[in-house]
Amino acid sequence: MSDSNEKPRNELYEERVSQARIVRKIVFFSLIGLVVLGIIIFISAYFYFKNTLGPVNASNPEEIQVTIPIGSTANQIGTILESEGLVRNGTIFRYYVRYKNESGFQAGEYNLATDMTMDDLIDALKEGRVLQEPELVFTVPEGRWLIDVAKIIAEETDHSEEEVMDVLTDKDYIESLINQYPMLTDEILNDELHYALEGYIFPARYDFIEKQPTIETIIEEMLKSTQSVLDEFASEVEQSEYTVHEILTLASIIEREAQKSEDRYKISGVLHNRLELEMKLQVDPTVSYAHWEHSYMTTYEMLKIDSPYNTYMYAGIPVGPIANPGKDSIKAALNPEETSALFFYARYGGDVIYTETLEEHSKVHQQYRDEWVEGQAAEEKQGD
Missing domain, CATH: 3.30.1490.480 (Endolytic murein transglycosylase)
Structure with missing residues (x-):
């Protein structure tokens, strides 16, 4: 009986050994295949990039x-x-x-x-001869409203402010721009927006060879600059949970609240914290924008306005940008600084105080609120 049982066990053992050999061979040749494939891909990529970096036509140059x-x-x-x-x-x-x-x-x-x-x-390309000196040069500062940009264009050109605004608010023209710039989406066609292109006009110095470029030429040069900045931050934009429109909206709030670069990133951190906790953002510049007026101080009466821009009334990111942000603010919106703060108070003069509780924030607010009243009064006196 024992001999008859022994034989099947031996056969089973040999079968398992044989299967193990086959598995080892499969693994071995699979590894060889992967190594060979990797080498082929590496060599192909090397020659592709070498070819791409090389001349297009060296044998018969044109x-x-x-x-x-x-x-x-x-x-x-x-x-x-x-x-x-x-x-x-x-x-x-x-x-x-x-x-x-x-x-x-x-x-x-x-x-x-x-x-x-x-x-x-x-x-x-580093040794070019400039075709001609620009005939028109002007600068758009950071954080300006669209209507302020229209005034700057009107002051620097023969176009009237009304003509500039007519183009900036022309629905057919705006829809045509959506097809030209990836950053522009149907979000800018929301009827609740004050202006469709608010937030998309990049603040910078602009040089034009023509003495009197068309309004469309000026606008599209500004849009091109914003698109270029967003292209530069393409990976951050792609990884963000927010749309480009929402990113520019956050950047516009940061631009209006911060005067120093380091504050932009920390304020961005506070805004992101509040969004994650589903708290209202409660930032004063959105209320001013809702009222269509620049104001140093936000009164309790102003907070009552029923507007999708009013971040004291509605939670989340407002319906659209409240100004035209610069590159640093866009970068800050995409790269918020880690902070435990949930509140910030911008003092008159630029300093920002960060706090973690409403009680701390209220104390700071009461302590420094009069600075804005006194500062505004001093500026008005200087103006007179």
């Missing part, structure tokens, strides 16, 4: 005249070079410029050739 407009970003330059057949991929040009930390590209007219490498093109 000279091409290219114009780089004033204010062009690396992304825009890459698009121009790709469209002219001087680089194979404009996006890779942009990332390569960022990787090499290159800057200082000059607007101008260039004679470039298809036998130039990407490094050759970058070097050449």
Whole structure:
């Protein structure tokens, strides 16, 4: 009986050994296959990027005249070079410029050739001859309302403020812009917004070669600048739980509340804390904007306004931006500083005090409230 039982056990053992050998062979050859595949992918990627960074046509070079407009970003330059057949991929040009930390590209007219490498093109673009001096130069400061920007444009050009606002509020024109700029979505068509493009007009210095550019040219140059900044923060925007419209809304609040860069990030942290806890944001500049008036102090009567901008009445992010934020505020909205504070009070003069409880905040508010009254009175006296 024992011999008959022994044989099946031996056969079972040998079968398991055989299966183990087969499994080891499968694992071994799978690993070999993965290594080979990895090597192939690495080699392919290497030659792809080497080819992309190299000249488009070295054997039969062609000279091409290219114009780089004033204010062009690396992304825009890459698009121009790709469209002219001087680089194979404009996006890779942009990332390569960022990787090499290159800057200082000059607007101008260039004679470039298809036998130039990407490094050759970058070097050449730093030595451009400016086509001509700008005829129109003006600056839009951070945190201005759209109507303030319209006034600046009107003061610097022959266009009237009314004409500028007519274009800025033209529904058909606004809808056409949505097709041009990825940052613009149907959110800006909300009828409750004061202005569809509020928050999207980038504060910066603007140079125009034309003495009297069209209103559309001016507006689109400003929108292009905002889109460029958002493209720069593309990864942060993608990771954010908020839409671009909501990010710019938070950035506009930060811009109106903070005067110092370090406060922007901490105020952003407070705002994000309140949003996570589903608390009302309760920030005064939103109330001023709801009333269509600039005001130093927010009265209890002003808080009663029933407006989607009123963050004392409604929780969450307001319906839209309350000003046009700068780059630092946009960055702060995307990168809030970690803080335990739930309240902040901006003193007259720029200092910001952060507190964790309503009781602490109320004490600070009472202690420094008179500063704003006295400061406003002093400014009005100076104005007289």
